[in-house]
Amino acid sequence: MTKDLLPELLSSWEDTYKKGQLTLWIFLALKDGQKYVDEIKEFIELKSNHTIHCEEQSLYRNLRKYQHIDVVAFENKKGNKGPDRKYYFLTPMGAQLLQIFIERNISLFFSTEILTLLKK
Amino acid sequence: MKALITTNLMKFTLATLLLTLLFRFGLSTSITKHLIIAVVFSAVIYAILMWFNGRYFGWKEYEYLPIYDIGFRFHLATFLSHNLISILWFVFGLQSHYEDISVIFITAGIWFVFLFIHLIYYLSIRKSTIKDLDKKDLFE
Numbered sequence: 001m002t003k004d005l006l007p008e009l010l011s012s013w014e015d016t017y018k019k020g021q022l023t024l025w026i027f028l029a030l031k032d033g034q035k036y037v038d039e040i041k042e043f044i045e046l047k048s049n050h051t052i053h054c055e056e057q058s059l060y061r062n063l064r065k066y067q068h069i070d071v072v073a074f075e076n077k078k079g080n081k082g083p084d085r086k087y088y089f090l091t092p093m094g095a096q097l098l099q100i101f102i103e104r105n106i107s108l109f110f111s112t113e114i115l116t117l118l119k120k
Numbered sequence: 121m122k123a124l125i126t127t128n129l130m131k132f133t134l135a136t137l138l139l140t141l142l143f144r145f146g147l148s149t150s151i152t153k154h155l156i157i158a159v160v161f162s163a164v165i166y167a168i169l170m171w172f173n174g175r176y177f178g179w180k181e182y183e184y185l186p187i188y189d190i191g192f193r194f195h196l197a198t199f200l201s202h203n204l205i206s207i208l209w210f211v212f213g214l215q216s217h218y219e220d221i222s223v224i225f226i227t228a229g230i231w232f233v234f235l236f237i238h239l240i241y242y243l244s245i246r247k248s249t250i251k252d253l254d255k256k257d258l259f260e
Binding site: 020023058064 | 123183184185186250251252258259260
């Protein structure tokens, strides 16, 4: 009975856990360097071991919001063959926002005590 | 302020101007010819098309950039477009002999009260936004 429930429980927890992670992954992708939407998508899916999936439309919508609040900007660059591509990057405020967010919310997972617990 | 006047809002306003023009034409013609059913028909069709107009461009607007204004910009655009066309209709003498411009002003006055309440509500919810985007919907 318990075993039967486990996948469902895990899936439910993961669904909740993943909500709110997209911003972090987009920001990490851009911290890694300027990228166009396909590259951001590829970065997120690859680096999250395919646990995070995102639609292009969702990425565009989020990037427009971040651009509107001045944490992300873009510049047009020549694509390989087709038209110009929008290469997104973090603005200084975006980089600072990510840095503070990491310090406050992510770094605590790297304390010796928590690392030990995670590895136990 | 400039960011609040979006392409979708402009398209919505243009469609509203056109629909109001057609509505006024239908209304004045029906009144002149004493076609009561056509008067009702014009109003109902106008209301339905305006609903689709708002729904279509409102949705496109939300999908593009979810500006959190509880529909105030679209309401204001409708108020201005409708009353502008209505007043111009009388200025150019296109109304029926049975129509009186005072009806336009009375309607606009009553409508303005609701628009003002909407404005107050909009200003109050702006506190929960960052650059006109809902704080709770900003990061996913």
